[in-house]
Amino acid sequence: MRRGVKRWAAPLGVNALLVLGAALTMAPLVxxxxxxxxxxxxxxxxxxxxxxxxxTFEHYRDLFQRLSxxxxxxxxxxxxSSVTFCSVIxxxxxxxxxxxxxxxxxxxxxxxxxxxxxxxxxxxxxPLFLLMRSLGxxxxxxxxxxxxxAGIFGIFLVRQFARSIPDELLDxxxxxxxxxxxxxxxxxxPLLKPVLVxxxxxxxxxxxNDFLWPLVVLTDDTKYxxxxxxxxxxxxxxxxxxxxxxxxxxxxxxxxxLFLAMQRAYIEGITAGGLKE
Amino acid sequence: MRVETRRGTPAEVRAALFFLAxxxxxxxxxxxxxxxxxxxxxxxxxxxxxxxxxxxxxxxGVSNYRALLSDPxxxxxxxxxxxxxxxxxxxxVLVALSAALLVNARLARAKGFxxxxxxxxxxxxLVAVAxxxxxxxxxxFGLLNRGLTLIGLPAVDWLGDPRFSLLAIVLLAxxxxxxxxxxxxxxxxxxxxxxxxxxxxxxxxxxxxxFRRITLPLLAPTMLLVGLTRTIDYFQLFAEPYVMTSGGxxxxxxxxxxxxxxxxxxxxxxxxxxAIAFVLFAVILVATVIQFRVQKxxxx
Numbered sequence: 190m191r192r193g194v195k196r197w198a199a200p201l202g203v204n205a206l207l208v209l210g211a212a213l214t215m216a217p218l219v220x221x222x223x224x225x226x227x228x229x230x231x232x233x234x235x236x237x238x239x240x241x242x243x244x245t246f247e248h249y250r251d252l253f254q255r256l257s258x259x260x261x262x263x264x265x266x267x268x269x270s271s272v273t274f275c276s277v278i279x280x281x282x283x284x285x286x287x288x289x290x291x292x293x294x295x296x297x298x299x300x301x302x303x304x305x306x307x308x309x310x311x312x313x314x315x316p317l318f319l320l321m322r323s324l325g326x327x328x329x330x331x332x333x334x335x336x337x338x339a340g341i342f343g344i345f346l347v348r349q350f351a352r353s354i355p356d357e358l359l360d361x362x363x364x365x366x367x368x369x370x371x372x373x374x375x376x377x378x379p380l381l382k383p384v385l386v387x388x389x390x391x392x393x394x395x396x397x398n399d400f401l402w403p404l405v406v407l408t409d410d411t412k413y414x415x416x417x418x419x420x421x422x423x424x425x426x427x428x429x430x431x432x433x434x435x436x437x438x439x440x441x442x443x444x445x446x447l448f449l450a451m452q453r454a455y456i457e458g459i460t461a462g463g464l465k466e
Numbered sequence: 467m468r469v470e471t472r473r474g475t476p477a478e479v480r481a482a483l484f485f486l487a488x489x490x491x492x493x494x495x496x497x498x499x500x501x502x503x504x505x506x507x508x509x510x511x512x513x514x515x516x517x518x519x520x521x522x523x524x525x526x527g528v529s530n531y532r533a534l535l536s537d538p539x540x541x542x543x544x545x546x547x548x549x550x551x552x553x554x555x556x557x558x559v560l561v562a563l564s565a566a567l568l569v570n571a572r573l574a575r576a577k578g579f580x581x582x583x584x585x586x587x588x589x590x591x592l593v594a595v596a597x598x599x600x601x602x603x604x605x606x607f608g609l610l611n612r613g614l615t616l617i618g619l620p621a622v623d624w625l626g627d628p629r630f631s632l633l634a635i636v637l638l639a640x641x642x643x644x645x646x647x648x649x650x651x652x653x654x655x656x657x658x659x660x661x662x663x664x665x666x667x668x669x670x671x672x673x674x675x676x677f678r679r680i681t682l683p684l685l686a687p688t689m690l691l692v693g694l695t696r697t698i699d700y701f702q703l704f705a706e707p708y709v710m711t712s713g714g715x716x717x718x719x720x721x722x723x724x725x726x727x728x729x730x731x732x733x734x735x736x737x738x739x740x741a742i743a744f745v746l747f748a749v750i751l752v753a754t755v756i757q758f759r760v761q762k763x764x765x766x
Contacts, residue, residue: 199573200573200575203568203571203573203574204573204574204575206568207568207569207574207575207576207580210565210568210580210584211579211580211583211584213641214583214584214586214587214641214645215583215586216609217595217598217599217602217609217641218586218587218590218598220598220602220609221598224601232601232607233604233607234607235606235607236612237607237608237609237612279488279489279492280489282485282486282488282489283485283486283488283489283490285485286481286482286485286486287486290474290478290479290481290482290485291473291474291478291479291482292474292478292479292482292483293473293474293479295482302493305493305497305498307698307750307751307754308497308501308747309698309701309702309746309747309750310497311702311704311723311726311743311746312501312504312743312744312746312747313496313497313500313501313504314500314504314726314730314743315500315504315507315726315730315731315736315739315740315743316499316500316501316503316504316507316740317496317500318730318731319503319507319736320495320496320499320500320503335492335496336492336496336497338492339488339489339490339492339493340493341493341497344489369477369478369480369481369484369485370481370484373485394589397591398589398590398591398592398593400592400593400704400705400708401704401705401723401727405727405731415591415594416591416592416593416594416705417593419593419594419597420593420597420705420708420709423597423600423709427600430601430607433597433601434597434598434601436594436597437591437594437595437597437598440591440593440594441590441591441594441595444589444590444591445586445589445590447589448585448586448589449582452582452585455589456581456585456649459646459649459650460649460650460653
């Protein structure tokens with residue numbers, strides 16, 4: 190009798206806890222989506238509910254027509270794509286060099302770089318702003334892109350992966366007379382593709398979600414990224430719950446969809462990069 | 467570690483230089499140099515007037531640091547940041563490990579679905595979810611209080627009451643971040659050979675003993691990694707209080723990063739802001755070293 194109970198109690202318990210955890214995790218996001226299509230005022234009524242009395246897209250229309258969040262969407266898209274492109278190129282070059290090219294002082298240089306990984310970017314931010322100011326890059330997209338165009342983490346990720354490329358392969362290409370650039374372009378880049386996909390997704394999400402640096406460097410609201418525009422919106426429209434939720438959906442949805450589409454590459458990248466060393 | 471088979475040919479060294487130059491240029495110019503400059507900046511009284519004409523800045527040595535240490539607002543920010551990290555890091559690790567154990571349990575169904583679900587908050591935009599949580603925490607219309615009153619607990623003015631505001635941000639941080647650590651823990655758990663548990667069961671070890679003697683010790687490297695990333699990340703807490711509370715009420719959610727931002731970019735007291743940044747850096751370094759020590763001590 191007791192054995193019989195135990196046989197179904199344990200799986201039920203484990204799975205019930207998982208369902209509870211998933212429900213708690215999803216609740217704020219589900220409510221965000223649901224509140225964004227509620228008629229004005231409904232999300233601020235008692236008792237709070239999940240289900241809209243009728244579905245309306247007026248808040249989304251408001252965001253695009255009246256509050257020009259479409260422009261912020263464009264800024265975010267442009268910046269995230271640019272940073273992704275630059276960082277994939279620059280980090281793959283440097284990571285490959287650290288992994289496969291022999292030059293004096295290589296390992297020492299790499300160790301110095303690794304030390305930098307524990308330093309938060311905030312520490313550099315004030316002088317970085319002054320530097321951008323003297324370069325005339327304040328309130329430009331370039332001012333956002335440049336500091337992220339290459340990064341220690343990206344180089345580290347590529348290097349870890351590139352180490353598995355056999356030296357014989359590269360040497361054979363050299364014997365055949367291929368230039369180092371051609372080897373990188375035609376041989377190494379295709380082999381690095383899995384890690385570059387991971388890095389690309391990582392950088393896109395990171396740039397899309399970034400807040401502090403765009404907030405500092407983009408001073409003009411026509412250039413704001415979505416998070417900066419959204420934070421700005423809180424100041425004036427905090428009472429318009431449904432409108433704020435529509436803005437949040439607009440900000441979160443693209444990265445959430447990207448993650449769902451690419452989650453295998455993304456998660457494998459995290460576990461591989463994180464646990465190897 | 468690595469066997470040096472032969473030295474690079476001159477062509478190879480030249481190629482390495484070519485491949486490294488752009489990336490290293492960016493990192494040195496836009497990261498390492500500003501860090502060094504930040505240290506110098508913190509020893510000056512660089513302010514709005516110096517922004518107009520740098521010759522207005524004077525070297526003031528450690529006076530920024532000395533002023534900070536006797537400034538009650540800074541000390542509050544320091545305390546809040548420490549409380550946030552000391553509360554947030556262990557709780558996040560605890561939630562993450564529990565979730566990982568559940569997902570990894572043999573009895574669990576639909577593991578992929580739950581893993582993805584737990585991870586989803588990690589990729590969401592911090593500012594957007596901070597906006598969402600402002601409403602989730604609403605004393606009257608918020609979901610959280612609704613949930614609490616349904617199970618018979620009292621409603622709380624989460625963001626308006628200085629006793630709860632920092633806790634509210636801790637809860638948001640746990641929700642947002644635990645999935646990342648869960649993924650790392652799951653990977654760590656899958657690396658533990660099943661044969662160890664079988665041998666332990668043959669020796670009559672119970673579930674708790676298996677967890678204590680096998681799971682926890684073999685998870686130690688993951689634990690260190692997760693603990694370090696959480697701590698370093700949490701010390702930089704900025705967007706949540708910026709969006710949800712602006713540091714209030716009564717400075718109860720003012721953090722070091724937020725204060726640095728306000729001093730540096732709102733009031734243009736950049737010397738003072740840089741000093742705050744460096745104190746933050748020092749605190750992070752000390753916390754990192756302590757975590758390494760504790761972990762090393764725990765292993766032996």
